[in-house]
Amino acid sequence: GNSVTQMEGPVTLSEEAFLTINCTYTATGYPSLFWYVQYPGEGLQLLLKATKADDKGSNKGFEATYRKETTSFHLEKGSVQVSDSAVYFCALSESGGSNYKLTFGKGTLLTVNP
Amino acid sequence: DADVTQTPRNRITKTGKRIMLECSQTKGHDRMYWYRQDPGLGLRLIYYSFDVKDINKGEISDGYSVSRQAQAKFSLSLESAIPNQTALYFCATSDAASQGQFFGPGTRLTVL
Numbered sequence: 340g341n342s343v344t345q346m347e348g349p350v351t352l353s354e355e356a357f358l359t360i361n362c363t364y365t366a367t368g369y370p371s372l373f374w375y376v377q378y379p380g381e382g383l384q385l386l387l388k389a390t391k392a393d394d395k396g397s398n399k400g401f402e403a404t405y406r407k408e409t410t411s412f413h414l415e416k417g418s419v420q421v422s423d424s425a426v427y428f429c430a431l432s433e434s435g436g437s438n439y440k441l442t443f444g445k446g447t448l449l450t451v452n453p
Numbered sequence: 454d455a456d457v458t459q460t461p462r463n464r465i466t467k468t469g470k471r472i473m474l475e476c477s478q479t480k481g482h483d484r485m486y487w488y489r490q491d492p493g494l495g496l497r498l499i500y501y502s503f504d505v506k507d508i509n510k511g512e513i514s515d516g517y518s519v520s521r522q523a524q525a526k527f528s529l530s531l532e533s534a535i536p537n538q539t540a541l542y543f544c545a546t547s548d549a550a551s552q553g554q555f556f557g558p559g560t561r562l563t564v565l
Contacts, residue, residue, distance in 0.1 A: 343495075373553055382457075382543055382556035383496070428495060440486065440511065441554060443495040 341366045345429045345444035352419055352451050360414040360447050362403075362429035370431040372396075372405055372412040373441065377426040386414075386427070419451045456480045457557035459544050465563045472531045474560050476544030482555070483548050485527040487511075487519060490541040490559070499542075502527055534564040 346361040364370065371390045375383040387396030392407035401416045412429060429444040457478045466472055476485065483504050488496040488511075498511030500519040508519060516538060520528045531538055541561050545554040 375553075375556075380558075382558045383545075384556070385553035388553055440498050440501055441496075443497075445493055445495040 341370070341431060341433055341442045343429050343431055343442055343444035345427075345447055347447070348426075349448040349450060352449070354421055354451055354453050355418045356451075358414070358416040358419045358423075358449070360427055360429075360449070362412045362414065362444060364410050364412065364429075364431050366410075366431055366433055366442075368433060369407075370433050372403070373430045373432070374401070374403055374412070374414050375428040375430060375443075377428065377446070379425070383428065419449070421451045421453050424449055424451045457544060457546055457555055459542075459557040459560050461560060462558065463561045465565065466534055467565050468535055470534050470564075472534050472562065474529045474542055474544075474562070476527045476529070476557055478525050478544075478546045478555075478557075480546055480555060481524075481548070482546040483524060484546060485521065486545040486547075486554065487517075487527070487529045488543045488545065489513065490543060496543065499529065531562075531564075534562075536564045538562065539564045 342365045344363050373388045374386040376386045377383045387398045389396040389405035395404045403412050403414045426446045426448050428446045430441045460475045486501040487499040490496050497513050502521045518530045541559050543559050544557040547554040
């Protein structure tokens with residue numbers, strides 16, 4: 340079956356540090372890949388997505404590239420802010436579309452200190 | 454106003470009680486989902502529905518049931534709540550054109 344593995348947290352960084360959260364997946368076919376963010380006390384929000392190999396998703400300074408050869412979708416940001424403190428989830432959808440049921444990783448808690 | 458709303462936001466109940474969690478959406482999406490979030494486990498799919506007459510089990514449907522009363526409403530029921538159903542529950546919606554799924558704010562359920 341499908342699975343998503345993301346790096347264990349928590350991750351603690353200082354403001355303006357570089358962020359990488361690793362995500363690898365197992366799936367049949369050609370899944371779509373997503374990063375969701377959950378701010379304290381809120382639901383999940385879609386951060387970025389990629390639907391085919393070598394696609395790069397980007398939003399709010401975050402980026403992730405769909406690497407089929409390494410089955411990875413690592414999240415990066417060049418300079419984090421305190422407001423980026425949240426839980427980040429990597430997810431995949433096994434259908435070709437972006438709307439079918441999702442398989443989530445366990446989440447990575449990021450804390451950014453001023 | 455929020456596009457996906459969940460009621461109640463918080464609920465404390467006792468073992469054996471019947472509980473209903475409600476989800477409403479104004480996004481006009483035809484697909485709706487219920488997830489459960491537990492610390493260290495991420496989100497797991499309980500049930501999903503692709504239209505009013507369609508109900509499908511997810512990976513952890515035992516102990517839960519759902520009702521799709523209308524395109525905009527999708528309810529999750531616990532017929533006889535037990536303590537290991539204590540969790541954060543999320544409703545989500547999507548359609549064929551949406552960019553991913555849209556989540557409600559969550560319901561925190563505690564079963565004593």
